[in-house]
Amino acid sequence: MTDQASRGKISREEVVHIASLARLGLDDGELDAFTRELGAILDHASTVAEIDLRDVSPMSHPIALSNVLRDDVLDECLELEDLQSNAPDFFEGKFRVPKILDEP
């Protein structure tokens, strides 16, 4: 268990950082509310962080999953028009987005 987890709280700076990782723009009011609410939820969650479970293996899924593969045969698939009609900006068969890199 890390020191951060044992503290169980989250600072406003951490909330700002997490929001940037999650690509959420939060206003001051939201940042204040989330700092308070996430702190309380993480406090509650720390009951889990405190149990000694070193000998218990983690479970990611209810079903023991092995690789699920299908035969390599052609199946129905979506038409380009289906994608186009739902796309915010579709140009020459591609999804168009605002610039990704700064001009050199």
Added chain:
Amino acid sequence: MTSTQRTSFPRQGVRETAIAVKTRFQSASDVLSDCLEEIARCEDKIHAFNLVLDNQARQRASEIDDLIARGIDPGPLAGVPVALKDNICTREIATTCSSKMLERWIPPYNATVVAKLQDAGAVIVGKTNMDEFAMGSSTENSAFGPTRNPCNLDYVPGGSSGGSAASVAAGFVCCALGSDTGGSIRQPASLCGVVGVKPTYGRVSRYGLIAFASSLDQIGPLCVNVGDAALICEVIGGYDPRDSTSIDEPFSGLLDSCDKGVDGIRVGVVTELLAPASPDVQAAFTKCTDKLAAIGAKVDEISIPELSYGLAAYYLIAPAEASSNLARYDGVRYGLRVAGQDVESMMRATRSAGFGPEVKRRIMLGTYALSSGYYDAYYGQAQRVRTLITKAFGRAYESFDVLLSPTSPTVAFGFGAKQDPLDMYNSDIATIASNLAGHPAMSVPFGLGANNLPVGVQVMAPTLGEAVMFQVGAQIEGLAQ
């Protein structure tokens, strides 16, 4: 009589309706007209639907009537009006998840369960309101306004499948599908006084169910009686190559299980799940277990202390998976886009405008639980608790055939009554363990609690244990009469 008192009641069940249609006692078109009239009369007060498919449904009902006129059996759900939670994809019909993010999205394909319902002769009447992206326990988190409980309009219907539960309780449809990630079928079923079933994880294909927490999500029915729910499970269940977590096991004979009685069946009352319930809920629940014992069930208490970690583990695992699943809503391929200078500000603007507060809260929580430095302490530890709970259930099922608890610790609560997120999360205290373990569980109405609002009894069973679950559920239903 005040305006909030009950004015709408459940209609006849799935099987009765299908028989009436098949024997030409009533046409599918007449059944549908009844439903649409009831919707026209009460929907503005209840708001169960995001969308009512008036024309498509009428056309479909008339197709069913044509088949019958030509002597062709339309299937076990001939002319049965059903509603779908608005996170189940319907081809060329809006599927919004009650979110601004998907308000204008039109799925280009049907979920497997939709195709199966249609192949069985069902008539899809509409898409039901829900907590945004299925995150919530009251349907107050819908971006399109809350649903009201048909039993009493001053109270929430529960959630997140609140619109589905309300559509059945109000008699708008015979049956609705919901999805259950931590209790989202069972809890609203309990609060609205209808039957709700979460099958074993993998029993019902998730193809076309918009993902919330992929290792927990499962589709299931909400119905007016237990036998109907068994039939719907048989129709929508089964192996689907399009869902890589689909179980290849037969899913039949459930309806037959409903007539088997409970003589000698070992019923365990889980003390950790009964204790948090309010006195009125406990009283109704105890009456149920007393009556079960009187008809031959072997009822005993069992303590499963590991379950007390369930809520905390769930509220790390579900948000972690949600933060990953909802990363796809970035304004690039489909859904809302809000303009921005560069791609990152476009994504940030889109997600900030498209998601409501609870969805943002869970994305934040999940992103935090998965971030480096915290992963082991929170997410990793929660996954270990999941193992702990599953093993504890396994030990309990050595001594018991089914486990029982109240579905919800309280009857329906008022709008705005649970402002504190943790308070709201506590609504799921008895339901989440089954999701963590992947087990089947159902809620059956049993009596009334505070304010004359319905109480639900939860029947839990081990993996693939639906037969015994329905066996006990059907008897509880009989005892409630």
